[in-house]
Amino acid sequence: MIRNGHQKNGEQEYKCKRCGTRFNRKKGTAVEGLRTPIHVIVMAMAMYMCGVGVAMIVDVTGKQEKTVERWIRRIAPHCEGLIKQELSKRNHGFTSRYLQMDELWSYLWRKKTKVWIWAGIDVVTRLFIAFHIGDRSGDSAKALIETIKARIHGVPGLITTDGLEAYVEKIKVYFKGSRYAQVVKEWEGGRVSRVYKKVISSHSLVQVVEFISGLENVGKTVNTSYVERFNLTLRCCLCSLIRRTLAAAKIKEELEGQMFIFQVFYNFIRPHMSLTVGKGKGKQKRTPAIAAGLTDHIWSWEEVLLYHPDYHD
Numbered sequence: 001m002i003r004n005g006h007q008k009n010g011e012q013e014y015k016c017k018r019c020g021t022r023f024n025r026k027k028g029t030a031v032e033g034l035r036t037p038i039h040v041i042v043m044a045m046a047m048y049m050c051g052v053g054v055a056m057i058v059d060v061t062g063k064q065e066k067t068v069e070r071w072i073r074r075i076a077p078h079c080e081g082l083i084k085q086e087l088s089k090r091n092h093g094f095t096s097r098y099l100q101m102d103e104l105w106s107y108l109w110r111k112k113t114k115v116w117i118w119a120g121i122d123v124v125t126r127l128f129i130a131f132h133i134g135d136r137s138g139d140s141a142k143a144l145i146e147t148i149k150a151r152i153h154g155v156p157g158l159i160t161t162d163g164l165e166a167y168v169e170k171i172k173v174y175f176k177g178s179r180y181a182q183v184v185k186e187w188e189g190g191r192v193s194r195v196y197k198k199v200i201s202s203h204s205l206v207q208v209v210e211f212i213s214g215l216e217n218v219g220k221t222v223n224t225s226y227v228e229r230f231n232l233t234l235r236c237c238l239c240s241l242i243r244r245t246l247a248a249a250k251i252k253e254e255l256e257g258q259m260f261i262f263q264v265f266y267n268f269i270r271p272h273m274s275l276t277v278g279k280g281k282g283k284q285k286r287t288p289a290i291a292a293g294l295t296d297h298i299w300s301w302e303e304v305l306l307y308h309p310d311y312h313d
Contacts, residue, residue, distance in 0.1 A: 029306050030078035034071075036063070041071055042301040048072065049265045053239045053247040075305065076257025079264040085309045086268075086294055087129070087151045094292045098123040098218055099156035099178075100227035101144065101167065103136060104234070106241050109250040117241075117259070118144040119234070122156075123218045123226045125291035126275060128266050131259050133252055141166040145174045158211055160224050168200055179203045179211060181222045197222045217274055237262055268299040 026032045031041060044057050054072075058065050085091065101120045107113060118132040118140055130147035134140035141164075155175045161167045163184035171180050180201040186194040199205050199222075208222060219225060238258055239247040249255035271285035278284050289295045 025306055028308050030075045031305050034074075036067075036071075038302060038305060041305065044068060044071060045075065045261070045301050045305075048239075049237050049262065049270075051236055051239050051242060055247075072261070073257070076260055078307070079304070080257070080260040081309055082304065082307050083260060083263050083267075086289070089151060089153060092292070092294050093153060094122075094125075094127070094151075094294065095153045096122040096124075096127075096129065096148075096156040097158070098212070098215055099129075099148070099159045100224055101148075101159070101161045102224055102227040102231060103140075103162075103164070104231045104241075105136075106255070107248060108252065108255070109248055111248070115252065115255070116140065117234075117255075119227065119230065120144055120148045121227050121230050122152075122288075122292065124215055125288050126226070126230075126272050127288040127292045127294075128230070128263050131263065133256055133259070136164070136166070138166040138170065141170045145170045149174050158208065160222055162224055163198070171200070179208050181205070181208050183222060183224045233266070234262065237265070264304055268295065269301060269304065271298060 026034070026038075031038055034041070040061055040063075044061055044063075047057050047060065048054075054065060054068050057063075057068050061068070099120060100123055101118065103116045103118045105114060105116050108115060115133055116136045118134070120129045120131070121127060122129060129151055130144060132140055132144040132147065134143065145167075155178045158179040158181070159171060159175060160181050160183060161171075163182050167182075171178070178201065179199075181197055181199045184196055184198055185192045186196075197205065199208055205222070209220075212218060212222070213220065235241045235243070239245060240249045240255060240258060249258065267289045268287055271287055272291075275286040275288065275291050276283060277286065285298065287295075287298055290298070
């Protein structure tokens with residue numbers, strides 16, 4: 001492969017010495033064939049992951065609404081492929097020491113269909129491991145846990161969830177041997193009247209707390225605080241999940257696409273304040289992907305958009 005001048009839009013062109021094919025760096029990526037300069041698409045995606053709706057992105061970029069929506073539809077499956085590639089067990093040695101799972105509700109177009117977004121994160125690294133969109137049943141719990149199982153080595157040292165019974169049997173089957181505790185909330189009159197902790201596995205509460213004390217930056221007792229805080233970040237970043245939003249996803253597949261974009265943004269692009277190491281000039285910001293050993297640097301939106309799975313095997 002050799003450089004072969006520049007194209008009309010200023011992009012560096014390359015040429016295959018063997019077959020003579022000419023191409024640029026966009027070949028085989030999410031932005032292949034798009035005439036819009038990549039920095040404009042980068043700006044649009046950065047805004048989109050800050051909770052800004054398509055209408056406002058249109059006002060800022062000067063592009064048509066259908067153009068911005070087409071970008072998102074192209075980038076969503078691209079991000080799905082990136083996540084499946086980079087979080088695949090064959091590409092890393094990551095094991096979750098402390099897994100928290102939770103579910104939050106949302107709705108689709110015109111509030112006619114209520115859906116639940118199930119999410120699992122590693123508390124130590126803040127890695128957003130997997131999600132599933134469905135109802136609030138055992139089948140949805142199984143789908144989430146199966147995906148997590150396929151993306152981590154071994155079983156988590158500790159798992160905490162809310163008091164939903166759908167988790168119990170699935171965790172016993174897929175994560176046999178893990179410490180498992182629930183944070184159960186009792187409601188009365190629309191408010192939480194009582195909160196208590198219940199250990200489901202054969203371990204005692206003392207053993208679970210001792211395990212937690214051996215980890216860094218995860219609190220001192222059994223909780224689901226970190227995944228609940230993650231849910232807040234999710235609602236703030238995706239305009240379709242904001243309360244009383246006017247930009248709800250029309251169909252489930254659209255919401256799934258938005259979630260894959262967010263998963264890439266949260267894991268690879270957005271530095272997490274709690275993961276920062278060092279102070280002063282030696283301070284180093286880190287993303288969950290860096291903390292989990294999946295990468296050695298903070299990714300940019302341009303790097304994500306130009307990502308090609310064939311070059312990351």
